[in-house]
Amino acid sequence: MREHARGMSRSAHLCSDCDAVCCRLTVVLQPEDRVPERFTARTRAGLHVMARDEQGWCVAVDAARMCCSIYDTRPGVCRRFVMAGPYCRASRAEYSAQAARGIPLALE
Ligand code: SF4
Numbered sequence: 612m613r614e615h616a617r618g619m620s621r622s623a624h625l626c627s628d629c630d631a632v633c634c635r636l637t638v639v640l641q642p643e644d645r646v647p648e649r650f651t652a653r654t655r656a657g658l659h660v661m662a663r664d665e666q667g668w669c670v671a672v673d674a675a676r677m678c679c680s681i682y683d684t685r686p687g688v689c690r691r692f693v694m695a696g697p698y699c700r701a702s703r704a705e706y707s708a709q710a711a712r713g714i715p716l717a718l719e
């Protein structure tokens with residue numbers, strides 16, 4: 612979702628084989644980010660973040676096309692997230708472990 616799959620081997624963690632797991636992580640917005648307000652929220656602690664739906668995914672996910680609907684103006688945090696990097700792998704591992712344990716993949 613966050614990086615293109617160009618140049619990655621078949622055995623790598625590809626976005627095309629993923630449920631946009633990184634788009635369930637908290638995305639804290641920075642002053643330089645230009646995200647439409649309707650996609651954002653405030654945490655109890657007052658952080659400006661990407662809003663998430665009741666199942667935990669960022670509201671900017673285009674579920675029909677499995678892509679970021681605001682790709683050209685996505686937050687800097689998303690731009691820096693590296694496909695098949697350590698956070699990607701950790702997120703996917705945690706997501707798979709939760710699913711295997713039957714833990715609902717939704718926010719509280
Ligand atoms: S978790 Fe990794 S593989 Fe999945 S969409 Fe995000 S960057 Fe792509």
Ligand code: SF4
Nearest residue numbers: 634669671672679689
């Ligand atoms: S803004 Fe786009 S890339 Fe970032 S979490 Fe939301 S859907 Fe994913």
